[in-house]
Amino acid sequence: MRLGKAALLGAAIAAAGLTVAASAQAQNEQFIPGLVYRTGAYAPNGIPFANGVADYYALVNERDGGINGVKILYEECDTGYATDRGVECYERLKNKGPTGAAYFNPLSTGITFALTEKAPVDKIPIISMGYGRSESRDGSVFQWNFPLLGTYWSAADIIMQHIGLKEGGFDKLKGKKIALVYHDSPYGKEPIALLEERAKMHGFEFMPLPVTHPGVEQKATWLQIRQKRPDYVLLWGWGIMNSTAIKEAVAVGFPREKIFGVWWSGAEPDVRPAEGGAKGYQAAMLQHGSGQFGVHAELKKYLYDKGKGVAKWEETDEVLYNRGLVNAMLGVESIRTAMKKYGNKPMTGEQVRWGIEHLDLSAARLKELGFDGMLQPLKVTCSDHEGTRAGRIQQWDGKKWVVVSDWYQSDDKVIKPMVDAAAKKYAAEKKLPVRDCSKES
Amino acid sequence: MLYREAGQFKTDYAADQQIFPILQDRIFVFGVIAAAFAIVPAIASEYLYTEILIPFLILSLAAIGLNILVGYCGQVSLGTGGFMAVGAYAAYNLWLRVPEANNLVVVFLFGGLMAAAVGILFGLPSLRIKGFYLAVATLASQFFLDWLFARVKWLTNYTPSGSVAVGDLHVFGWRIDGPADRYLLILGMVVVATIVAKNLVRGHIGRSWMAIRDMDIAAEIIGFRPLRTKLLAFAVSSFFIGVAGAMWGFLRLGSWEPLAFDINRSFQILFMVIIGGLGSLVGSFMGAAFIVLTPVLLNQLPGWLGVNMSTAMISHLEFMVFGAMIVFFLIVEPHGLARLWAVAKEKLRLWPFPH
Numbered sequence: 001m002r003l004g005k006a007a008l009l010g011a012a013i014a015a016a017g018l019t020v021a022a023s024a025q026a027q028n029e030q031f032i033p034g035l036v037y038r039t040g041a042y043a044p045n046g047i048p049f050a051n052g053v054a055d056y057y058a059l060v061n062e063r064d065g066g067i068n069g070v071k072i073l074y075e076e077c078d079t080g081y082a083t084d085r086g087v088e089c090y091e092r093l094k095n096k097g098p099t100g101a102a103y104f105n106p107l108s109t110g111i112t113f114a115l116t117e118k119a120p121v122d123k124i125p126i127i128s129m130g131y132g133r134s135e136s137r138d139g140s141v142f143q144w145n146f147p148l149l150g151t152y153w154s155a156a157d158i159i160m161q162h163i164g165l166k167e168g169g170f171d172k173l174k175g176k177k178i179a180l181v182y183h184d185s186p187y188g189k190e191p192i193a194l195l196e197e198r199a200k201m202h203g204f205e206f207m208p209l210p211v212t213h214p215g216v217e218q219k220a221t222w223l224q225i226r227q228k229r230p231d232y233v234l235l236w237g238w239g240i241m242n243s244t245a246i247k248e249a250v251a252v253g254f255p256r257e258k259i260f261g262v263w264w265s266g267a268e269p270d271v272r273p274a275e276g277g278a279k280g281y282q283a284a285m286l287q288h289g290s291g292q293f294g295v296h297a298e299l300k301k302y303l304y305d306k307g308k309g310v311a312k313w314e315e316t317d318e319v320l321y322n323r324g325l326v327n328a329m330l331g332v333e334s335i336r337t338a339m340k341k342y343g344n345k346p347m348t349g350e351q352v353r354w355g356i357e358h359l360d361l362s363a364a365r366l367k368e369l370g371f372d373g374m375l376q377p378l379k380v381t382c383s384d385h386e387g388t389r390a391g392r393i394q395q396w397d398g399k400k401w402v403v404v405s406d407w408y409q410s411d412d413k414v415i416k417p418m419v420d421a422a423a424k425k426y427a428a429e430k431k432l433p434v435r436d437c438s439k440e441s
Numbered sequence: 442m443l444y445r446e447a448g449q450f451k452t453d454y455a456a457d458q459q460i461f462p463i464l465q466d467r468i469f470v471f472g473v474i475a476a477a478f479a480i481v482p483a484i485a486s487e488y489l490y491t492e493i494l495i496p497f498l499i500l501s502l503a504a505i506g507l508n509i510l511v512g513y514c515g516q517v518s519l520g521t522g523g524f525m526a527v528g529a530y531a532a533y534n535l536w537l538r539v540p541e542a543n544n545l546v547v548v549f550l551f552g553g554l555m556a557a558a559v560g561i562l563f564g565l566p567s568l569r570i571k572g573f574y575l576a577v578a579t580l581a582s583q584f585f586l587d588w589l590f591a592r593v594k595w596l597t598n599y600t601p602s603g604s605v606a607v608g609d610l611h612v613f614g615w616r617i618d619g620p621a622d623r624y625l626l627i628l629g630m631v632v633v634a635t636i637v638a639k640n641l642v643r644g645h646i647g648r649s650w651m652a653i654r655d656m657d658i659a660a661e662i663i664g665f666r667p668l669r670t671k672l673l674a675f676a677v678s679s680f681f682i683g684v685a686g687a688m689w690g691f692l693r694l695g696s697w698e699p700l701a702f703d704i705n706r707s708f709q710i711l712f713m714v715i716i717g718g719l720g721s722l723v724g725s726f727m728g729a730a731f732i733v734l735t736p737v738l739l740n741q742l743p744g745w746l747g748v749n750m751s752t753a754m755i756s757h758l759e760f761m762v763f764g765a766m767i768v769f770f771l772i773v774e775p776h777g778l779a780r781l782w783a784v785a786k787e788k789l790r791l792w793p794f795p796h
Contacts, residue, residue, distance in 0.1 A: 038753035039760075050752075076752040078740075083701065087694070088492045088737060095487075110698060113604045117695035121619075134601070184591060186602035186698050193601035210591070213700065422601065429537070429598070430608040 029073040030066070030335060030346045031097020032057065035089050035106050040080035041214035042239035044269040045320055049107065050076065051311035052324020055299060058310075060332055062302040067335050068344040073097055079111065081239075086111030087118075094122055099346040103127050103331055103356070109187035112145075119144035124349035125356055127334075129327045130155075130263055130286040134190055135422035137386040139357065140435045142423065146356050146385045148330055149378070152190035152262065153418065154410035155284050156234070158391040159260045160198050161408050162284075163232055174203040177228065181221055181245055182236035184210040191236060191262070193422075197414060215241025222248040235261040235283075242270035243278075250277035260284065260393070267319035271396045279398040284391050287375050288326055290401045292317045294370030295325060319401065322374065329369060334359050357382055357440075376407070382437035389415075444789040460639055477628055482621050490620035491693075497733045498627045499688045504713040504725035505638050506681030511711070512720035513642055514674035515654030516567050520579035522706035523586030524556045524679045525686025526699060530596050531555035532687035533605050537598055545612045545626065549687045556683020557676040559586070564675030568668060571657075583704055590699040606696035623692045630688070634681060639722055641677065650674050651720075682710075716770060718777025727778040731770075736763055 034053055037046035057074045066072055075096065077089035086106060094101045103125045106112045112132040119126050120143065127146045128136070134153040136145035150158075163178070164170040180195060182188030192208055199206035207230060209221045215237055222245075225233060233254065235245055242265045249259060257280040261270070266283025268290070296316060303309040304316075315321060338347045338355025347355065359380045366372050378387035389412070393405040427434050444465050451457045461467045485494065503525060510516050532552030535542050542548060563582040567575050590596055590603075597603050610617040617626055641647055649670045652660035661667055690697045709732060717728020739759040743750045750758075774781050788795070 036752060038751070039756040043753075047753075078752045078756040080756065083694075083697075084496075091488050091492045092741070109602070110604075110700065113602070113606070113696050113698070114694055117606060117608070185700055186604045189602040213703075426606070430606060432608070 027098050028070055028346065029097055030070045030102055031073045031075070031093075031100065032331065033089075033093035033096070033101045033104060034074060034076040035079050035086055035104060035108075035111065036076045037079050037081050037107070038076075039078055040082075042081040045239050045264075045267060046081070046107070048267070048269070048311065048315060048318050048320035049324040049327075051309075051315075052321040052326075053105070053328045054310050054324075055303060055316075055321075056295075056325045056328035056332070058308060059295075059299055059302055062308070063298060067332055068339050070339075070344060070346055072332070079108065081108050081110075083108070083110040083114050087114050090115055090118065094124055097346065099348045100124065101349060102335055102347060102352045103349065105129070105327055105331070106132075109133075109190065110185055113186050116142070116145055122349070123353070125353040127327070127331060127356065129330065130323075131187065134193075135419050135426065137384060138419050138423035139382045139385040140423070140437045141427045141432060142385065143435060144353060146380065146387075148356075148359075148380070148385070148387050149286055149326075149375075150263075150389055150391060150410070151386060152187075152236075153194040153415050154386070154389045155262045155286075155391065156191035156194045157198070157410035157415060158408045159234060159262075159284050159393070160195070161411070162393050162405055163260070164202075165405075170202045176204040176232070177207060177230040178204050178232045178234065179207040179209055179225060179228070179230035180234045180236060181209050181211060181218070181225075183215060183238055183241055184212050187238065187264075188236045191234070193418060194415065195234070197418060201414070211237070211241060211245075214239060216244055218244055218248045222252045222254070225249075225254055226252040231258065233259045235259055235265045237261070237265050237270075239269075243273035246271065246274040246278045246281055250274065256280040257282070263391070266394060266401070267323075268401075269320070276398060278396050280395065282393050282395045282404065283401075285394050285403070286323060286326075287388075287390060287392070288319075288322050288371075289374075289392075289394050289403055290317055290319045290322065291373075293322075293373050294367070295329075295374075296370075298370055326371065326374060329371060330359070333361060333365075333369070356380060357385070359387065382435065382440040444786065444792075446790075460643070474632060478625070482625065485621070485624070487620050490624045492737065493734065494624055495620070495627060495693055497729055498624075498631045499685050499693055500710065500713065500733055501726045501729040502631050502634055502688070503682050503685035503710050504717060504729045505635060505722055506678045506685060507710050508714045508717075508720065508722065508725045509638065509642065509650070509681065510674050510678035511714055512718075512724075513647060513654060514650040514671065514678075516564070516671060516674060517572065517576040518579040518678070519576050519704070519707050519711065520563060520582040520586070521682055521710045522702040522704060523583040524560055524682040525689060525706060526586050526590055526702035527559045527679075528552035528556040528683025528686030529690035529697065529702065530590055530605075531683070532691065533607060534596065534598075536607060536691075543609070543611050545610055545617060545691065546630075548691070549630065549684050552687030553680040553684035556686065557680040560675045560679025560682075561672050564672050564679075567671050567675065580704075583707055587699055587703060590702075602698070604696060604698040605690075607691050608695070610691065617692070627688055627692055630684070634684065635722060638681065642722070646673065654720075712767070716767065716777055718779030721777065721779035723782060724777050724779030727782065731778065735766060739763060 036050035037043055057072045061072055077093055079086040079089050101124050105127050106115055109131050112128045115126050125144050129148045130150050132147045134151040136142035137147050137151055195206050211218050211221055237245055259281055261283035263284045263286040271278035304313045334356040335347055335352055337359050338351045342351045357380055361378050363377050366375055376390050380387040389410040390407050392403055392407055394401045395404045446463045449464055507521050510518050532548045535551045536548050566578040597605050649665045652665055653670050657667055713728035713732045716731055718724025736759055739762050743755050
């Protein structure tokens, strides 16, 4: 009987809490959800990214009083990088706030795939910055997906261009062996199509080597690498898989200078656990690298000096923290773009979608925002939801990441036909209508 | 007082053999089903549909399937995720390649039949090995099927990332679009499947399974053929699991990769069966509800209570409390939630005058 009373009391408290929470909601707020992972196997990489995102929204609220006066209401939901949990978080958060969620950053290719099916129904755009479906840059089919700054096909192409340049031309790749050590999930499989295409073009041998989630067991994979001696290894890992791969490379004596990671394998948590072993390892950059830029001065002034930052100040120059800032900034600027058309009030997902599709960040605007040196200008259009396809290569010198290459542009002569074919196939399979981008303003 | 069978006389065999011989049970069960069909669609929000009811119903069906094999026939299986994947991918390929078959009932039944065929194949070792050893053998099927769907490109229609997506779904001309449609379709299929399962386990087939479970040598001596009985259990169980897998892919996810049916799914469903109660259909539902709903509730509870906690803290607490609850239930009632339910009913018969 005592137990029953306790349960009743608990239910009453819960009900009271519910009503309080509901009445506290304000009307002039833009709700932005955050799918993060601060727990689980991928937390070392998920935490700095989530901190960057949270800090940037806090900065906009503190410094400017929100976006054109509309305060940002930000709520996190922990997905643990699991697709079903991510979908649950999405369903939980999509209708919050006065106008519902502005957009979603799934921060997982698997969750992006699942949400791609839901976005057109719920009319909420998905910003998958530097990840997600490669063909989703085709806005005529994927109206609601925005793989801003680069897809995996762009990433793989940039790395291949760098390798080609180092070898002295793509024709020198003939007969070479290039292996891809990848996370066995949609994320890791994305670049395979492009690498196969490049292998056909240049006559090198391509070896895909899958690693199962979470990637702590890679002995067999690296044994294979020791036997077959590929000339280069591309690494498409995430979380603990990256540092494990580098440690295994040390163990089998594969030169780290010949390993190239994608931009999700090129952050501090990936190389630090391998200690000295990671020296010489290179990775593609999603434009920005580590270090502090204009925006960091503002963060210090408005947040960290007042003790309001979520990260530690020493960690705010890390690659993934910076990526969080960039991701949040692109979202905020998209909302600002949408407000130019629809007025300074909370935007709906549909209005934000229009904003992202018309996002145009010039060099001057980026400087104003404090992101010069991190990003190149970008312009999103209906037919190009990527905005820009530029990237560089960085190298770990044992203490920090050093940029070692000039800017590359991924080769649209190779990628565009692949995007068109894949998007057309998707539209046909799902019987989706295709927009005519030449008629869009 | 309310729950008592006194005065309910049975005058023919049909009345004596019905599924719920007690009138109050019948009223309760039909009431629940009627409410699920009529009242829930009137009040449910989208979140309730897509994140609570749909996963609960589909995984209940999978748990029923596994319960037939583990609970009724005594063959431990860790291949549930793999069989769900067979159902999902078989259904996907039929849907994709045979446009005439764009009827989800047909598609799901095909998924179930293919899963049953694969289940029979992987059930063959059960004739020679038992207990933990059989669990290990079915574990092999899980890994093999995972590998198959990740590597054989034809099965995923050569998509670059191995992730497949479905859309434009129909059932006899009824377009399945919103969550309410999905829910009603799933509910209908689960109700039908449960009636079939109930009639199987209480008939001569179920008795033969239970005979094999309790002592297979004795069962063989009294005339049950182990080969047929065990393989039939594998087939029926895999059929239910395959249908559940196809529904999980088509109606819950819409887009999935083999990871959706990995070994964790197998464990999840086995835990549902164990916590719900081995050899009990109502236990399958209870176990599914417990495993599906508790983490979601725990994760949202701090928010409802207005407690301000960091996202990471909420997740850690969720794991700890959920783990503690599993241990608690297994200590209090090792025979599962179904047994607790039965005890509660027993008590209710005596209430308010317990002796």
